[in-house]
Amino acid sequence: MDQNPKSRRTFLQNTFLGGFAAVSADFLTKIAAQAAPPSKGRLPVVIATWDNRKATDAAWQVLARGGRAFDAVEAGARIPEADPEDTSVGYGGFPDRDGNVTLDACIMDEFGNAGSITYLQHIMHPISVARRLLEKTPHVMLSGDGALEFALSEGFKKENLLTETARLAWENWKIKSEYKPVINTERHDTIGIVAVDAQQRVAGACTTSGMAFKMRGRVGDSPVIGAGMFADNEVGAAAATGLGEMVLKTLGSFLLVEEMRRGKHPQKAAEEVVRRLAHKYPKEARENQVCYVAVDRKGRHGAFSLQPGFNYALYQAGVNTVHEAGSFFRK
Ligand code: GLY
Secondary structure, eight states: OOOOHHHHHHHHHHHHTOOOOOOOHHHHHTSOOOOOOOOOOOSSEEEEEBSOHHHHHHHHHHHHTTOOHHHHHHHHHHHHHTOTTOTTSSTTOOOOTTSOOOEEEEEEOTTSOEEEEEEEOSOSOHHHHHHHHHHHSSOSEEEHHHHHHHHHHTTOOOOOOOOHHHHHHHHHHHHHOOOOSSOOSOOOOOEEEEEEOTTOOEEEEEEEOOSTTOOTTOOOSTTSBTTTEEEETTTEEEEEEEOHHHHHHHTHHHHHHHHHHTTOOHHHHHHHHHHHHHHHSHHHHHHSOEEEEEEETTSOEEEEESSTTOEEEEEETTEEEEEEOEESSOO
């Protein structure tokens, strides 16, 4: 079980650099899913991508006192956003290729309301800006300078989010500046966090600094409702991490919720979404990582990824645990 964020990033880097040959769809169909047995339901529950146990703990503090899932996922997402050691989310996130830290986030509540912020600079908590957008405006998505203006008007503090560690990593990257539209060097570990509270209210959040050293202006899946995250109170919620371009092209979180709506257990639904992605984009799927977590309104959960090495945090029945997810490919 990998609980070290640095080593999981090394894994992702190695995956991106792996140089795998294209594989046939036939080969893909022969690869067995290594999934955990489907979970039983229990409420409340919160699940987050990667070993984000501090985030699930913050969310649980809300859920355990009978609080709202919506408050819980925001509280959870704010933890890595404020953590300078987390180089994929919020403060301390790796910048784009021009040295700008730009953040993406989205959040949904139990009523189907959504708020999304893209390309936000200088504000540590894009998830809370997204929430404010949801609550105070008729809009769903706000971007760039407009998002910054809105955040400042709401009292959020303007800050320098580029830490010395991130700046040095960027300086180091610039030596070669190997940017390619087909990503093969970046590592990123977005947090997607979804929850169902004791009153069966469903909510989700997703927040990221996106792909390290991305093109200026690049926006990934995380702020896109239905791609990086989707929540439907009648069904459940799902969230993604990994290569945003692949999640965007398949609207994976929406699809996962729809698979649950058709009756699938969250685990089986996550497997189906990853399998579909692997069939549609066999070469990209072999060379990159995409991962999902999901819960349904009964409190059952699931998690699955393309490549091995994806783990997730689960807080349920008063216990905060980290688990290795099953994967489509074995190595
Ligand atoms: N999944 C986060 C991103 O690609 O930006």
